[in-house]
Each structure stands twice: as C-alpha cells, then as structure tokens.
Amino acid sequence: xxxxxxxxxxxxxxxxxxxxxxxxxxxxxxxxxxxxxxxxxxxxxxxxxxxxxxxxxxxxxxxxxxxxxxxxxxxxxxxxxxxxxxxxxxxxxxxxxxxxxxxxxxxxxxxxxxxxxxxxxxxxxxxxxxxxxxxxxxxxxxxxxxxxxxxxxxxxxxxxxxxxxxxxxxxxxxxxxxxxxxxxxxxxxxxxxxxxxxxxxxxxxxxxxxxxxxxxxxxxxxxxxxxxxxxxxxxxxxxxxxxxxxxxxxxxxxxxxxxxxxxxxxxxxxxxxxxxxxxxxxxxxxxxxxxxxxxxxxxxxxxxxxxxxxxxxxxxxxxxxxxxxxxxxxxxxxxxxxxxxxxxxxxxxxxxxxxxxxxxxxxxxxxxxxxxxxxxxxxxxxxxxxxxxxxxxxxxxxxxxxxxxxxxxxxxxxxxxxxxxxxxxxxxxxxxxxxxxxxxxxxxxxxxxxxxxxxxxxxxxxxxxxxxxxxxxxxxxxxxxxxxxxxxxxxxxxxxxxxxxxxxxxxxxxxxxxxxxxxxxxxxxxxxxxxxxxxxxxxxxxxxxxxxxxxxxxxxxxxxxxxxxxxxxxxxxxxxxxxxxxxxxxxxxxxxxxxxxxxxxxxxxxxxxxxxxxxxxxxxxxxxxxxxxxxxxxxxxxxxxxxxxxxxxxxxxxxxxxxxxxxxxxxxxxxxxxxxxxxxxxxxxxxxxxxxxxxxxxxxxxxxxxxxxxxxxxxxxxxxxxxxxxxxxxxxxxxxxxxxxxxxxxxxxxxx
Amino acid sequence: xxxxxxxxxxxxxxxxxxxxxxxxxxxxxxxxxxxxxxxxxxxxxxxxxxxxxxxxxxxxxxxxxxxxx
Numbered sequence: 136x137x138x139x140x141x142x143x144x145x146x147x148x149x150x151x152x153x154x155x156x157x158x159x160x161x162x163x164x165x166x167x168x169x170x171x172x173x174x175x176x177x178x179x180x181x182x183x184x185x186x187x188x189x190x191x192x193x194x195x196x197x198x199x200x201x202x203x204x205x206x207x208x209x210x211x212x213x214x215x216x217x218x219x220x221x222x223x224x225x226x227x228x229x230x231x232x233x234x235x236x237x238x239x240x241x242x243x244x245x246x247x248x249x250x251x252x253x254x255x256x257x258x259x260x261x262x263x264x265x266x267x268x269x270x271x272x273x274x275x276x277x278x279x280x281x282x283x284x285x286x287x288x289x290x291x292x293x294x295x296x297x298x299x300x301x302x303x304x305x306x307x308x309x310x311x312x313x314x315x316x317x318x319x320x321x322x323x324x325x326x327x328x329x330x331x332x333x334x335x336x337x338x339x340x341x342x343x344x345x346x347x348x349x350x351x352x353x354x355x356x357x358x359x360x361x362x363x364x365x366x367x368x369x370x371x372x373x374x375x376x377x378x379x380x381x382x383x384x385x386x387x388x389x390x391x392x393x394x395x396x397x398x399x400x401x402x403x404x405x406x407x408x409x410x411x412x413x414x415x416x417x418x419x420x421x422x423x424x425x426x427x428x429x430x431x432x433x434x435x436x437x438x439x440x441x442x443x444x445x446x447x448x449x450x451x452x453x454x455x456x457x458x459x460x461x462x463x464x465x466x467x468x469x470x471x472x473x474x475x476x477x478x479x480x481x482x483x484x485x486x487x488x489x490x491x492x493x494x495x496x497x498x499x500x501x502x503x504x505x506x507x508x509x510x511x512x513x514x515x516x517x518x519x520x521x522x523x524x525x526x527x528x529x530x531x532x533x534x535x536x537x538x539x540x541x542x543x544x545x546x547x548x549x550x551x552x553x554x555x556x557x558x559x560x561x562x563x564x565x566x567x568x569x570x571x572x573x574x575x576x577x578x579x580x581x582x583x584x585x586x587x588x589x590x591x592x593x594x595x596x597x598x599x600x601x602x603x604x605x606x607x608x609x610x611x612x613x614x615x616x617x618x619x620x621x622x623x624x625x626x627x628x629x630x631x632x633x634x635x636x637x638x639x640x641x642x643x644x645x646x647x648x649x650x651x652x653x654x655x656x657x658x659x660x661x662x663x664x665x666x667x668x669x670x671x672x673x674x675x676x677x678x679x680x681x682x683x684x685x686x687x688x689x690x691x692x693x694x695x696x697x698x699x700x701x702x703x704x705x706x707x708x709x710x711x712x713x714x715x716x717x718x719x720x721x722x723x724x725x726x727x728x729x730x731x732x733x734x735x736x737x738x739x740x741x742x743x744x745x746x747x748x749x750x751x752x753x754x755x756x757x758x759x760x761x762x763x764x765x766x767x768x769x770x771x772x773x774x775x776x777x778x779x780x781x782x783x784x785x786x787x788x789x790x791x792x793x794x795x796x797x798x799x800x801x802x803x804x805x806x807x808x809x810x811x812x813x814x815x816x817x818x819x820x821x822x823x824x825x826x827x828x829x830x831x832x833x834x835x836x837x838x839x840x841x842x843x844x845x846x847x848x849x850x851x852x853x854x855x856x857x858x859x860x861x862x863x864x865x866x867x868x869x870x871x872x873x874x875x876x877x878x879x880x881x882x883x884x885x886x887x
Numbered sequence: 888x889x890x891x892x893x894x895x896x897x898x899x900x901x902x903x904x905x906x907x908x909x910x911x912x913x914x915x916x917x918x919x920x921x922x923x924x925x926x927x928x929x930x931x932x933x934x935x936x937x938x939x940x941x942x943x944x945x946x947x948x949x950x951x952x953x954x955x956x
Contacts (some may be wrong), residue, residue, distance in 0.1 A: 732897065
C-alpha cells in the first residue's frame with residue numbers, strides 16, 4: 136500500500152490538482168507540474184504540514200485521525216460512518232453525506248488506493264472504495280475529536296452488574312496461559328484456528344460450547360471471539376509451521392499497564408470479522424464482517440463522545456437513540472439504507488411523505504436488527520473487558536455507566552483516578568494464603584497482574600469467584616514454571632512474597648523434591664557431540680581446551696558452541712547424505728566412508744545385523760519392528776532417504792527407484808498388504824492368429840478338450856484330453872508345434 | 888575413522904541413573920523413540936521425535952528438563 140502521495144500525483148488530472156494544492160499555497164493559474172511540485176514540497180516540510188493541519192476544519196482533522204486509527208487505509212463507508220458518529224460534520228451538506236470523500240480529496244487529504252485512478256473519488260461504485268492519506272500528514276494528526284452525544288443521564292433500573300479489574304485480569308491471564316500450555320494453536324490451510332484447538336481452549340477455560348455465562352449474561356462462542364481478538368490485537372504471531380503462538384509470554388503481557396492491555400484487546404475485538412455478539416446469526420448475513428467492524432467502531436466512538444460525567448448512568452434506549460440520530464440513516468450491519476431518489480413524484484408534499492415513510496422503515500429495521508446487536512456488544516466484550524457497568528432488570532440490560540477502566544480507555548484526557556488506583560494491590564495485606572495441603576486462596580483485590588500470571592503458570596486454578604481464586608500447587612505446574620525459565624528459588628520467593636509469610640516446611644520440601652526430579656532426566660534438543668577415533672584423541676582435545684561431558688571414552692558432549700577445526704561435520708537438522716546400498720533380497724550395506732550415529736540404530740530396529748557390517752531385512756525382523764506400533768511407511772521413508780538410487784538406464788529414462796520394486800512389495804506384504812497372484816501347472820495352446828483363436832473358442836467340437844482361455848491368444852487344455860485334442864487338430868490339418876515362443880529374460884542389474 | 892566427527896544438532900537424552908534409561912528401553916512405546924545408547928546414561932533420540940518422546944515421558948510421570956543445546 137502506498138504511504139506517500141508523490142507517486143500517485145502525476146495520475147491526478149490537472150483540474151483536480153489545483154484545489155488540492157491550495158492548502159500548500161498553490162494558485163489557480165499554476166500548471167499541472169507546478170501543482171505537483173507545490174504539494175510534494177509542502178508534504179516534505181514538517182513545519183508546513185503542521186501549519187496545514189492547524190488550518191483544517193475539525194471534521195477534516197477527524198477524517199485524518201480516522202484514517203490513522205485504521206492503519207493508514209480506510210474504506211469509504213467506514214470513513215463516512217466515523218465522521219458521522221463524531222458529530223463534527225462538514226458545514227452546508229445535505230442529508231446525503233456522500234460528498235465527504237470528495238471534500239477531503241479536494242483539500243488534498245486523501246487519494247484512492249487499489250485503483251488505476253487515484254482521483255476517481257466519486258462514482259456509483261464507490262461504496263467500498265479504499266482511501267489512503269499521506270504518512271507525513273498522519274504523523275502530525277492527533278486523536279479524533281467528538282461533539283458530545285445528545286444524551287442525558289437517566290435514573291437506573293435493575294441490579295448493577297460489573298466486572299472488577301482483577302476478574303478481567305484473571306480471565307486474560309488464564310486464556311494466555313492456556314494458549315501457552317497448548318504450545319500454540321494449529322492453523323488450517325485456510326488460515327483458521329483448527330477446531331480441535333478451539334475445543335481445547337474452551338475446555339481449558341471451562342466454557343460451554345454454546346456460550347459463557349457472565350453474571351447471567353450470555354457471551355456466545357467465547358473461544359472463537361477471544362482467539363480472533365488475540366489475533367487481531369497482534370498478540371499472536373504465525374510460525375513457519377503454521378501455528379499461532381503468543382508474541383509475549385503471559386508474565387511479560389502482565390507488565391503492561393492494565394488499561395494498555397484492555398486497549399490492545401479492544402482493538403482486536405473491533406476488527407473481528409467472523410464472530411457475532413448475538414447467538415445463532417446466519418453466516419450469510421454480513422458475510423465479510425465489514426458491517427460489524429463499522430458498527431463496533433461507531434459504538435466505541437459514541438462511547439468516547441459521551442458527556443464527561445463520571446457518575447452518569449445512561450439508559451440503553453437513550454444511547455441507542457443518540458447513536459441512531461448520528462448514523463442510523465446511513466448504517467446497517469448488512470447493507471446501508473438507501474435514501475429515496477424522489478423520481479416518482481414531482482409534488483413536494485408527496486416527496487416529504489416518501490422520505491418520512493423511508494425514515495420510519497429505516498428506524499423499524501434498526502430496532503429489529505441493529506439494536507439487539509448493540510445490546511449484545513454491551514453484554515459481551517464491553518462487559519467482559521470491564522469497560523461498562525450494566526443495569527439489568529429481569530435479565531435484560533437497561534442502562535450502563537463507564538467504569539474506571541472504561542473512562543481510562545474512552546476518555547483518557549479526563550481520567551480522575553490515577554493508574555495506580557485503577558488496579559494495584561494493597562501492599563500491607565497478603566495477596567494469597569498458601570495452605571499446608573498445597574491449596575492457595577488468592578484475593579483478587581490484592582493480587583497484581585504479574586502475580587496472577589505467576590499463579591496461572593505455576594499452579595492449577597481449581598475455581599474462581601468474585602473476590603477469590605483458588606489454586607493448587609502440583610508437580611506438573613511447578614514443572615511448567617521451571618520449564619518457562621523460573622528457578623525453584625524464584626518460585627518459592629514469589630509464593631512467600633505473595634503470602635507475606637514463610638511457607639510450611641512440607642511444601643518447601645516437596646517443591647525442592649519436584650525441582651530435583653526435573654534434573655534427573657535431561658533432553659538436549661540440539662546437542663553438539665564430538666566423536667573421536669580413540670580415547671586418547673579425546674583426551675588430547677580436552678588438554679587443548681575443548682570442554683564438555685565425556686561419554687563412553689570417545690564422545691564429548693560439548694557445553695559451548697563448537698569451535699572451528701579440522702573435522703568432519705554431520706548436521707542432523709539437515710537431510711543426511713545418501714550412504715546405503717540395498718539388494719533385491721533386502722541386504723543393506725554402508726557406502727565406504729564416515730558413518731552417522733543414527734542410521735545403524737534406525738536400521739537395527741527393522742533388520743538383523745550381518746557379520747560383515749550390514750543388515751538383512753527379513754519377514755521376521757520387519758514384523759517384529761511393526762509390533763510396537765511402527766508403520767511400514769517409516770521404513771520405506773528411511774530407505775528412500777538414505778539409499779543411493781540406481782542410475783537410470785539412459786539420460787531419457789525416469790530415475791530408477793531407490794528400493795527395488797520387488798523388495799518394496801515384499802516389505803509391504805510383510806506388513807500385511809495383500810497382492811493376490813496365482814500359480815498352476817497348465818498346458819497351453821497358443822494361437823498367434825486371432826482367426827484361429829476365435830474359431831477354436833467358438834467350436835462345440837473342441838470345447839470338451841478345453842479348460843478355459845485368456846485373451847488375446849491363450850487356450851488352456853484339460854491335461855487328460857491332450858492327446859484327443861492333438862488328434863482333432865491334426866484332423867483339421869493344422870501344424871501343432873510342441874514349443875511355445877516366449878520372450879527370453881535379459882540380465883537385470885537389480886538381481887541380487 | 889582417522890579424524891574427529893562433529894555431530895551437530897543431535898537430539899540426546901541424559902539421565903542421572905542408568906536404571907532410568909533401562910526402564911525407558913524396556914517400555915516399547917518409549918524405546919521406539921530411542922536409538923543408540925552412547926553410554927550408561929546417554930542415548931540418541933530419533934531426529935524429529937523429541938517432542939513425542941517428551942509427551943511419552945510426561946505421561947509416565949517424568950519431568951524432563953529441556954535444553955536447547
């Protein structure tokens with residue numbers, strides 16, 4: 136995507152360039168090249184850019200802020216909705232706000248991208264057009280501004296429901312730790328998270344398939360929602376082997392301020408395309424998800440545009456009406472409403488009536504479709520992230536108020552509480568109690584996000600309530616903690632700091648025991664092992680400074696990166712060289728030269744060793760190897776990867792297979808594959824002429840002497856009838872030869 | 888063999904007690920991932936099979952330390 140206007144300006148027509156250049160001091164008399172130079176020079180100078188931005192109208196600055204918010208490129212419909220929700224409009228526009236992109240273009244603030252004509256702003260197919268702005272303009276534009284929503288606080292009805300920040304933090308840490316424990320999420324060929332991993336996450340979080348119940352409010356398909364939110368918030372990254380893994384470990388994420396964490400996740404939720412806030416929504420509705428993206432953007436912008444009153448409670452219907460008054464006639468989740476074109480009537484009264492009818496229908500549609508979705512947004516991610524308190528009457532939300540964290544996110548300039556007040560524990564009280572039976576009771580009011588990340592990593596959460604979370608110290612969890620790089624001393628110190636007391640003796644003993652168990656088995660993922668011809672050579676190398684653990688006198692497990700030297704290297708992370716030969720009878724030998732350390736063992740699993748440093752594949756050796764669950768394809772892959780292939784007969788011939796075909800069939804047969812063949816001693820009457828073959832086959836005279844036939848020329852004779860048949864054939868006057876003409880076998884280099 | 892050979896990126900299992908490795912070789916579902924035994928307490932793991940071996944060991948109650956080198 137282009138970031139600067141410079142490359143596109145020559146493709147803008149001269150008459151359109153003149154108004155664009157005005158903001159940079161251009162004049163109407165200037166030629167095209169002069170206009171381009173004027174704009175390019177202006178954009179090059181940061182001071183001129185700053186001055187130009189200061190001269191813009193507030194709605195124009197808002198447009199640039201929206202483009203920046205969307206990452207530099209914005210669909211036309213999203214831009215329009217954003218401008219409308221902000222409440223800051225271009226003056227003198229009619230009800231139809233379709234001129235907004237054109238006005239911005241004429242001011243030199245946006246161009247079209249993804250098109251041959253960067254200046255084709257207005258056309259009848261422009262609904263989904265993409266606009267971009269110059270990076271140098273966006274760099275100097277601030278946050279969007281808002282005209283406060285026309286809404287008054289209303290008396291609250293029903294019970295107050297809210298999620299405290301520790302609850303939210305607990306859930307976020309739990310999800311991140313679950314993804315970490317799963318070792319990442321596998322993707323399908325289409326780039327979606329595999330359903331099995333979604334189910335695993337759901338089970339780890341103890342969510343039901345239908346949805347999650349939060350204080351009586353339904354959050355449909357939470358695993359899908361959160362996986363998408365994490366992906367879109369850039370918290371996950373794709374690996375080379377098509378997995379999604381965490382960019383930051385949970386304990387690193389916990390170090391961000393809480394409102395920064397929530398902002399990040401909020402951005403993720405705004406961009407979700409596939410998940411719905413309401414259950415059972417048909418996939419074909421808002422298929423590309425753009426309606427929901429625009430809707431969520433409009434909703435969050437409307438929350439930003441709420442009057443600054445920290446205690447104010449707003450009714451959901453009032454909020455919905457206020458939002459509708461700004462965008463209702465231009466936005467819908469599927470297709471935006473189309474105003475009547477007034478071509479049916481000339482009469483003004485009739486036109487007014489037609490407009491009125493359309494407005495009533497649009498409002499009805501909104502209440503039926505967009506309003507329930509809006510309520511769904513309040514009861515799902517806005518509530519789950521702890522951004523709103525909800526007033527619920529008979530199970531239905533009636534009103535809301537922004538929470539402390541909600542105000543920090545939506546009204547950052549007017550936050551009256553400090554970051555510390557948003558969420559930090561009371562230092563003089565313990566964050567948790569560690570009981571001698573390994574149970575931990577964590578007090579959510581007192582525990583920090585970092586401590587929560589620690590507990591989620593090193594202990595198993597057994598249950599959670601509004602104010603407490605219960606964990607259990609287990610060997611598996613302590614092992615996971617140790618594997619994530621924390622030492623047992625750090626684990627004990629963190630547990631003691633959180634409880635502000637010494638741990639009981641039995642817990643200390645057991646934790647140390649678990650840690651020592653881990654030291655008893657070590658897996659070296661990519662070890663460097665030096666093999667020496669003699670023990671003496673190894674000792675020489677040690678005396679010359681090489682260091683490591685000596686194994687079986689001739690091997691040295693290096694404890695530092697291998698130095699350069701005069702030795703042969705075999706890299707097991709790469710394909711090993713082809714160094715085996717094989718015969719049709721299954722006899723395998725090394726090619727002369729150095730040997731690797733794995734081939735002999737791998738072959739010994741499948742074949743018997745021979746006296747002359749080789750291996751013999753037999754039916755018994757192969758069937759024994761298959762017993763523990765190996766597959767014959769593993770042996771075939773091993774052989775194909777290691778055997779020196781036979782040379783093709785000539786340069787035009789296909790490459791000869793590595794494994795002799797007969798042996799491969801034998802191996803497959805030993806593994807249980809069936810290849811039916813038949814063997815019988817027969818007397819053949821061969822008729823090389825089709826005329827003779829057909830005549831005998833159709834003869835009732837000769838039928839009693841024959842057992843059967845095989846096309847194109849073989850007849851099988853009943854042995855007892857051989858002489859009788861010969862008599863009949865002689866009677867026919869045919870000369871019967873006693874020998875069959877067959878194709879002689881040539882010598883074959885595959886023969887053992 | 889006249890010169891030393893450097894075996895690079897080789898997966899290896901190391902145990903504190905030879906009996907641990909004996910037990911692993913005695914279990915067919917673990918032994919399938921193990922290749923040559925270099926010494927009483929060291930074995931080569933089949934390349935690409937370290938993670939299945941780890942899963943098997945965890946199932947058997949081991950808590951192996953994993954080193955990248």
